[in-house]
Amino acid sequence: MRRIALLAAAGLLASPAAALAEPAGKSTLQETIRVQGGYGKGPYHPLERGGGERYTVRTTLAPAGRARARARRSLAFFGQLTDPQIADEMSPARVELLDPAGGAVSASWRPQEALGTHVFDATIRNVNRNRVSPVKQGDGKRARLGFAITTGDLPDNTQRNETQWMVSVLEGGRVDPFSGKPLTATNSCPGATPEQIAQMNDDVANRRYTGVQDYSGYPSAGADRQAGFWDPDVAPRGGAYASFPRYPGLMDRAQQPFTAEGLRMPWYSSRGNHDGLVQGNASASSPIFQAIVRGCLKIYPTQAFDPALLIGRSGDEALAAIGNPAFVGRLLSGAGRTPPDPDRAFVSKPEYKQLQGTGDRRHGFGFTAKDELTASRGTALYYSFSPRRGLRFVSLDTVAEGGGSEGNVDDPQYRWLVKTLRTAARRDELVIVYSHHTLETTTNRTPDEEAGCDNPQGAGCDGDPRRSTPLHLGLSGRASIRDLLLANPHVIAYVNGHTHRNAVKAFKRGRSGFWQVNTASHVDFPQQSRTLELLDNRDGTLSLFGTILDTAAPIAEPPPGPAAAFSDTQLSSLARTLAANDPQTRPVTSGDGPGRKSDRNVELLIRDPR
Template sequence: MTFSSIGTSIKKARPNDKGWRQLLRDRKESNVGETPHDVKRALLNIVHISDTHICDAQSPARVECLDRFADPHHPLSASIGKLVGTYRAQEMLTTQVLESMIQAINQLDFAPITKQRIDTVLITGDLTDNAQQNELNWCNTLLRGGKLRPDSGTSRQWQGVGDFFYSEYFWNPSGTPKGERTDFPRELYGYPIIPELLDAVRATFFATGLTKPYLVVHGNHDALLQGTIVPDEHLRTVVTSHEKIFELADFEAIDALQKVSEIGPAEYPSPNSPKTREVNADLGRDFLTFDSWNRTFYNEEEDNGITFDLLGSARKYWRKDFEHITILGLDTVNPFGGWQGSLDREQFTWLKTQIEELRTRYVVISSHHPLQDLYNNYTTDISSRVLSVEIERFLVSRSNVIAWICGHTHRHRMAYFGPDEMHGFWQIENASLIDWPQQGRVIEIFQDQHEQVWIANTTLNHCGEVLTDIEHLRLDEVNQLAGLSRVLSVNDWQRRGGVFSIENNEGELFDRNGIVVLPKRI
């Protein structure tokens, strides 16, 4: 097994005078918390990854120009007071990162503590970044294996920000064109020049494909434009058009930011005089339809929760029974807009019915949003949305619910919800594959001789190279590009200290590698 795998650690080197940090290999992190003395029975072994954000970074629907208002050097960043999230320097490398993580998962023959096989890979939402069909197709090819060219528009040239649209607000890896000023990422924050990178990220490679069964959960970026805005016919025209906005006047950009909210509704910018440039249109960029998700992931040869009766349906929640445990996969996306989540009444009724039927079995809940982020109550329907308080009240009244596995926050975190040790569950939030630290985890659920239930977590790094010298980067190797993405992510200039510090994503050691125990409940 290579270095970049189970339990190993990657640390940050000291920053240079512009704050740029290289990454270094470090010793293996230990598990912390309770100490199991024996393993009588392995109940379920899961590899958990989340928020892959497979991204068509050349899409005309993307509004990267809004992101500059969160730059620390921007005069309005303090008044904006939040991350915008419409642009990342590493967003054109998402397919290479997922491929590299799949390689790491495939190397896992057994879970580290129980020494038993992995039962499933669980991917908790935001598989795509912009809810586009081509993004979902790329993701599906990566999971299944096959030839992949992560490109759109035209193969002749890159047509996204960072080159085709030169702006000092974005990282331009090819350098500064004659007559332009050096971009802020290179001038102020130490970002490198990597000629030909934007050709390399679009090059064809052969995806390995997962060798283990996998389950997928629906996320807000899998349904909404940039995870927030409901696609309509106008936006379908925008995303498949030959024109892309690359700059807005400040007052129009600020107005657009004020119309985007964690709770719906949310509106796409409608500026009067944007700066645009012609690009090659691509119908493959169209937004996903109500049944695209189920059609993509249905597999008649393997029970992955998406059954035949869900084809042609908008329902994206499911049940998967294993030998000892059942996973209930929820769809926490609010289809009316906003990036935070909630449930519809029909789904909540289904959830309660399932848990009652399963009262003699242990149950694991899985969703994209964590429980505390289920407060998006916006709806245009006559029926109200179900929020976290009501959901938690029901779940902690049932002793068979032991864990909730989720993503969305892009951070590692473990927390217990419940009034006592007999009623409640451990919520396990995982970091993303687009932001630092780009990790998954192995979750092992097992019993000891007293039938206590143990939940053990061990972080998993992807196989991207730990690059110590970017000048010698090999652009034709997927794992080199994945390693580049990781070092770009740790150097995000908007997250160098303060309330949005990139270190928040790491969590504490317990959040990454914690082991907890629950008493026998059933």
């Protein structure tokens, strides 16, 4: 009784109302989830139920006719999934020791990252349960969800096993989020003692977690370095995670296989920087990362490296520092051990496409034009398709192969986009473009050729023999993506992710324009997805409804205590609460993951260009 009273006093037990709240089958029109005490404020807070949010009608691009609801008909109803960043949290190629520096490197580690596959499954489960449109057509009928688009950063570290996990969650069936294989002659750990080999094999047999969320893995680093991370088994070492509760056994529980429901509709992919670059920043062709990713040496926080040295540095500067061979050599000399795994290998662009499988035209990549595939030596991953007559979806690949978290569009892809939009206009098709980066974050001036190799089958390589320059950026330069989209009135929307926050913005020129719709991630709070429905109001305007969905996990996280018996649903609930309390979540999301009310449930009016 004393333990329960203490937990209640600390605010760690959910209220009865929150405990009964169940987002599954609901959208945020019916109920929302909020942080008790306020998002990003103070010590660890549980979550609670909030009221629903009506649609905000936005008329920057067209007026809202009074009779539109009585005449409208649905043209397309689809879902958007973005930025789950499913992480192999035990991978030697991760650079978690940078994370305490904050700022540009504050996404190097997250307290909830081991639960990424469970969160993604809970996201998909609620998309499946919201397949009937919340918007009535003029005849009283409601459309059914036809398909979903993914706007990048599905794996976190461009690894094969992470990519396989994300496909398994999307397709449904058994998902095994554990990494590490028994040591053999072909999966060895050079220099390991017999005792270390026996320990690693025992860890694999018992599916034990090895990583920065186990302080015993790096005891010599000292409490000051450990304080930059959260080990749910023991009392926090102080610092930013001092108020986090204990969940003994959580990290081992997170490694257990589970059955994913799978998305019950077709889905179409686009790549993000984490799909193609090491932790979303560095080329996977880097000899340093190639040398360690499948091996057994795990770089832990250490007194040899003070993350404070990187405060104020950009992500590129931080990775350049840790990419120095001599520096990495010093870190590796004191590294810990984790079971090696050949499935951690980095994936090339052709392999990334292959791992998507053959369904739904290779989940969009099968629509890539044959002449683009030929000219790019099979590396082009941009395409367009028409889900119904009069409507065209265009997927862009905005990953900068030369490195850097922000995006760009190389010149061959830009020229293809020009032709695609002209053809759509000639056919009088409405166009929705989607990609990973927003226009504001399509700012990368690094040519693809700086990836360091030109093998089309090589991970991290620029296999396209065509020159990438001149590069095309989102908002600047003579031939920006914004200007191209504005020059084509049939483009009505640009849908993306990357910033991990809900944001909707109108771009306008004269009487034409388009809406940029940016949706929060599945990894950081609020862990949301969005459905989008395009309707013809039959009065010379179109309406694009965006509806925010929370995951299907209950709002109330499990109370502190042993985690071995937690259900998969409880893991998803806990992940949401951890994400809401991550002290670095606000810098990662440019200040505010949930965004403004007018960025969430929206009706976006636009003139019909047809």
